[in-house]
Amino acid sequence: MPLARSPVEHELVRAGASFEVRDGWNVATRFGAVADEVQAARCGVAISDRSWLATIEVQAAAQHIATLAGGPLQLGRARRDGDGCWWCPLTARRLLVVAPPSRVAALHDRLEEAAGALDFASVVDVSAGMAAVLVVGPRARDLLATLTALDLRAREAPVGALLPGSVARVPAVVLHERDSGFLVLFGAAQAEYVWTVMADAGEPLSAVFAGSDAIEALDA
């Protein structure tokens, strides 16, 4: 099968990204020195394309969502499991699972199997339809404040907070994924627009683009 490509790949190319194939995706790993990208993510703000993250939509009766998620979920809060998957309840009957691509096949199968045991539930891989951008760093909130009216203050939206709303006037879901790191999920068709707007909003803040290597270094 040909490589899966991010909806902003040509923007990443234009910005000088280097790519590597990871789990079937052409992933932007770096734009320059990884250390600089890490530094920006630690001290300023960095923007990283994460559209290669898998997203699985689960729909079921409210009482079954907890069964499929392996535990109760609370609206407005996402839960991270040991495999690095985020379980994001969008409504009482709709759930989005954001997962590393390496986990998606097993996860999909497990969910399908669990769904099969219920009266009726549906599990659909919508990975290609969702773009994801991580805005990370102490100034991430400043950048996002120019694009969204969501209240991202640490006290109101601690790590794990899940906020559906509008970012740059497109429907989006913001997940406070790590300390001062916000994963913005939105429709893939709007990815080029959102990416350009974010890059522009980041300019006065000296935001840098970060590849997946820098984000992995942050995780390490």
Place this chain on the structure above:
Amino acid sequence: MTRLEPQPGERIDRRSPLRFSFDGERVEGFEGDTIASALFAGGRRVFSRSFKYHRPRGLLCCSGACANCLVAVDGRPGVRACTEPLRSGMAVEHLNAWPSLERDVMRAVDKVGGPFTPPGFYYKTMIRPRRLWPLFEWGLRRIAGLGKLTRRDEREWRTSYRRRHADVLVIGGGLAGLSAAVAAAELGADVVLVDDGAEAGGRLLHEGSHERARSLASAARGHGVEILTGASALGYYDGLVPVRRGGVLHQIRARAHVAATGTIDQPLVFAGNDLPGVMTSDGALRLTALYGVRPGSRAVVATTGDRGLRAALALHAAGVPIALVVDERSEPVTALADSLAEHGIEVMTGAMVVGACGDDAVQRVTVARVADRGGERVVHCDLLVVSGGSAPATSLLAQAGTAMAFEPHSGQFLPGETPAHVQAAGELAGIDGDEAIELSGALAGARAAIAAGAGEDEALHSRIAGEQTELDRMLARPATPAVTPTFCGAAADGKAFVCLCEDVTDKDIAYSVAEGYDSIELSKRYTTVTMGPCQGRMCQLAAIRAVARQTGVDAPAVGQTTARPPWTPVAMGVLAGRPFEPAKRSSIHARHRALGANVMWAGDWRRPYDYGDPALEVRAVHDAAGIIDLSSLGKLLVRGPQAGQLLDRLYPNRLSNLKVGRLRYGVLNSDAGRIMDDGTVFGLDEDSFYVTTTSSGAGAVEEWFSWWMADWDLDAHITDLTQTLAAVNVAGPRARAILQRLTDMDCSPDAFGYLDGRQAHVAGIPALVLRIGFVGELGYEIHAPAAHGQALWDAIAQAGAQDAIRPFGLEAQRVLRLQKGHVIVGQDTDGESNAYSASMGWIVKLDKEEDFVGRWALELAAERAHAETLVGFRMSNGAVPHEGAAVVVDGAPVGRVTSARHSERLGHAIGLAWVPTALRDAGSQIAIVDEGRHYSAEVVRGAFYDPDNERQRG
């Protein structure tokens, strides 16, 4: 130079000179100066020309509260020189004067034009002759307005929004505001304080308490308060307060608000009260204390209260000679009068200014006794400091829903009960004296923090109660009653301005009342008093008093004008913020760009209009193969045990019996039987259907499905796959061969017939292939994950290269579909069209057992003749009418053209049009009028091209 010796607490850094230009001439100032302080220090006294009479105007308030110092900075008009910080190299220019600020030809209006330009003259003049309207408009446009915008490309200006949530927003950074911020933050609240000054501190900064101001500000910062200076709150919108700061509009949403906007020093009304050199006491003190600038070389101070006396003392201390103080009160009861006497400053009590004169600036002032206007005295001076009392800045509080009430003792309109979550503090709330102001601020801050959810306990409540008692005790002290300034009557030779922004004189108010506009709101509309750039800050009180005088009622009965946002003028660009143009693009968009596509908006998508030559693209589809990106099609996955039932209830035809692997066309109708959208439905498995919709209808259809599904409580799920799946259509006689090269699936007509669908790998990509087409040739729609969209496109282009496959855009598609007579919902139909009138009655199955949306309306439509019918037409000559051209009968419009194109393949122009039903039959002649030209056309029923669908089904 008129710089004073360094002043304690001044804001300028005398070691850092800055150079800039005013009207092209080089001027020097210091770091920390405003444009106005630097220009004033350099000797400039005239800063602007007034709006109507073009009278010279100088610095009045020095705090951004009037409109006397409006200039253009680097081509941007409407900047207040007295608050705009000086930057090196800035190019400052005057507004509203020609050929120069000093000599302005429009000044003639002041000298001779007065009688011709009374209030509301524009309602009464320039009405006849009507043919001169364009000339009047041209003239008025040239004369009116303050400043001109530069060309668009010369005023690139980055503006943006910043959203800030907070627990408490404090508006105003004076003593009360800073105390409120500290108190709220001490209770753990997340506090933002906004102040329009260059530095927080308010009056304290220029009234000798700068150290106190700075220590309070630093305490606030220490408690984590975010202080935004140079930031003007524009209004109050249900808790949202937009705050302009430079090019950024801060949208601050706080749980609780403290208004500590203080008071505005009011000018006095007398003949010549607008001359440069007339300055409010606050303005004179600011220039002196903050910028070390001598506001005049010999001053007269005219006051109605202690504020003026305090200013006289401070100016004297700074080295400004005070020639005379006139106090309207017959006996000032304060110790300030004694201090003035001790310093040898003459105070004339029970007296007032009756006029100021001078050539373009104050040179002498005439004072007289209040009681009998006797004892006139002329005093030579170049500075007249006026203090006509203070007006609480209540506008934002009023917008928040607080009613104001007149308080006779202070002579002010003061806030009554504030809404929950809104506190008023300090001078705004009528509180006088630093100690009481500070305490009122702290109380307001604590209450706001509690309202915002800060933890409260017994101890806190008792502390607040104790502080309130203390404040009440302070306020119980007798205060000196305020004196309402006496109006001396305009001298015959001078105008006495009530409203400087709009050049409205006391006579103008009298005129408006005489004309019947005898309430403050009517007079406001007629004279435009209070409607200038200062939004009534400097004139509301004077206007109320003037109306009261003319109508014989008292000020409280006159009341205030309505406070509306914006409280401070703001550039439209700042309100607009950064321009956003959300666009959807398919995953193949980069390839289209690389292929040189001309891109157009199609709904909220950016799509290729053509790739350079639409005619060539049409030919390729007819003769070989073409490929078009259809990713924008709406795509819904409908799954569940009752998915078929759901579709049966939504569509007028039967869908639950759709076989797996088969495709059917469907039209969605509203409850009223009107056409909403169309598309196809494909049977994926027993319980799953893949539904496509129009590009623009995807969102609405998904909502429509979900809404009905919830209403009927059906067991089905809908997943919107519009952005998840890319889709391309390969069409043309070579389409099958091209597809076959990319898949193992048998593409032969027998194995994969018309309206069949298959799940297969195409170019190694898992895909859903549907044998259908909109363009009238053999074709396949291939739907695949968007992440592989471009790979799919490239593979097809490569596989079709030997067949000369071409990409085609929307224009070619429109020609091709028109040849087939295919309707585009929303273009050929409108909100009134139903399936019968749109010649698609065949799709409605009224014999269907299930009820369906719109059935009742469609049954009626089937029984009744419809007035109009959508038909095809062929033009008699080669003309192509515009979409929207009228179909006429006997000269009267009876229908319209919805689509028209020239068809190269058919050799003539064709189209679709709504015509009277009597003309719907094939061969009927219709007349079309398009932009004044008359054409004839013949009605055609069915497809123009390949009417038996042989090519498509082949």
